[in-house]
Amino acid sequence: MQPIISINGLVKTFPVGNGFFCALNDVNLKLGTGEFVGLVGPSGSGKTTLLNIIGSLDTPTEGKAEVLGHSIGELTAKESAALRNKDIGFIFQSYNLLPVYTVYENVEFPLLLQKMSADTRRKAIMEALDWVGLTNKEQSRPSQLSGGECQRVAIARAMVKRPAIVLADEPSANLDAKNSHNILQTMRKLNEELQTTFIFATHDEKVMQYLKRIVYLQDGEVERDETVNQPNRNE
Amino acid sequence: MIKFLWKGIIRDKGRSLLPVIVVSIGVLCVVFLDGLMGGVMNNMVKMTANFQTGHLKVMTRAYNGNEAQKPNDLALLEVDELIKDLHQKYPNIDWNPRISFGGLLDIPDSRGETKAQGPVAGSAYDLLSDDSKEAERLGLQKSLIAGQLIRRSGEIIISSDFADKFNVQPGDTLTFFGSTMYGSMSFMNYAVAGVIRFGVGMLDKGAIILDLSDARQLLDMDNAAGEILGFLPDEHYDREITESIKQDFNAAYADNSDEFAPVMLQLADQNGMRDSLSYMGSVSFIMVLLLVFALSIVLWNTGVLGGIRRYNEFGVRLAIGEEKKHIYHTLLVESLLIGGVGSVIGTAFGLGISYLISIYGIDYGAMMENLSMMIDPVLRAEVTLRMFYIGFIPGVLSMLIGTALSGQAIYKRNTAMLFKELD
């Protein structure tokens, strides 16, 4: 397995009052193409902090985090924006679709930033909507969709640029069981078909059923790192 | 991308409505005030030109040196020849000799004894020639409140304040006492043809109007005139044209040291009009500047509120990999679009209101009664080409400045907080 993410001796501290709070402490982790991995742990264990650094939204205090050959922390703001724009998709707990734009336009937005021709855009958008089963809703506004549909649009938006990595922070937290399963199946399918690496931060049992690998975090440290051999994919 | 932003503006009324309204109102004010000031200025220029300065004026140098006294002893002689000459050189200009003079008007009782007497300011115009435009230029017909215009020699029109004060009616005969241009005593009887009221204090005070030929006879000014006023075609003043005619005319007399040689002035040279004209220009400029300033502050605040409303949107866009600089640029582009739309709306309304006021006018005559300004008591805005674009300067600029200031907030956004803020 060729690692696309390699984290060595990562420490992240935050200034709190007069001292520092250590949110990540000596984290070592290698992730390869096509992984479907979850960062699992109790609240405050550092899951989001780690996703933030992998997503080049934040930088390490100590140690090294390499993502697709880029050393996070040594990138300029412009370079890290370019990395996110091209290679990393984000999925949030609360969808965060742009409310004034249609489903189609929300999915189109990342491609507009890449200055893609209208034809290429259209094809990519329709394909992404097809992956999540929303081709019939392309002209709807987010306010007209159910939560599950919104999250599927968010998945399409993250996937439309065919990134190497998708980061999802508690993607199922606002969804009921049926919708949670639905979006996880969709993501699993994309993971298999496109070899996209998915990294979740979660403590949702439903999500865990789908993971191929689980990294347990506790107080900012990797407690366990398990490969799940027979992922349970019961509906 | 612009199309994308445009959709956002159209659909998100909260983003666009308030700024568009603010810009529209501001632009409306600029356009309308510009039209109003243009109208007032135009009106002032017209009134001043028609009654006092012409677009061009020829006098003797001596008369010019003492113009306030209307010294007819220094008047132009051989006026017919001079006008012929002027016509030849400047064929498009309408040249009109005029005489102003002072004296006493005597109102006799039924037995011919003096009943009352009052000082009057006489103005003589060519009112009886077929091709003369003077009556129309002075608006005599529309200012007439009793009787009729002068139709023959021996008739005068008197101002309403005089008529009221001495209870004179059309048809009465009055006697004028004055002095000829050579200083000897002269008097003449006139029939009152009509009573006039211009609604402008300085024109109405003890005014009498008579035909030029009568004045020449009265004042012994055969073929003479105090002033010759020139008017451009369509009565439309143009500073450059008049300036070049003036220069050309005066150059011909440059070597002549005679104090009775003619000299030409243009409108801007007289009655402080040059200052008034440039003053109006700078008022427009200052008004635009003030508005840019005031609107920018309002729109800055609107932008700050908008930024709070769109906090999430900007966060998502940053996470998706849009650069802060790019988001800032898109905000500026949005502001140009919004500023443009607001300017179009404001300009349309400003032009509309100006147009209505140019047609119907606002009568503020009562306010103007005692002003010594040459201005028509009916205010009319003017619709000019300039008004089609002048509003865009403050409209677009203030929106741009307001957004440029409020949009700076995007640079303070910490990407490390995005995941937390968006969850």
Ligand SMILES: Nc1ncnc2c1ncn2[C@@H]1O[C@H](COP(=O)(O)OP(=O)(O)OP(=O)(O)O)[C@@H](O)[C@H]1O
């Ligand atoms: N910007 C910050 N400043 C100070 N402390 C922070 C900051 N960000 C995170 N922390 C702290 O770091 C720790 C890890 O936070 P993190 O958000 O990664 O937890 P998490 O595992 O995602 O928890 P949850 O499951 O509740 O989302 C927490 O104790 C948090 O208070």
Ligand SMILES: [Mg+2]
């Ligand atoms: Mg978290």
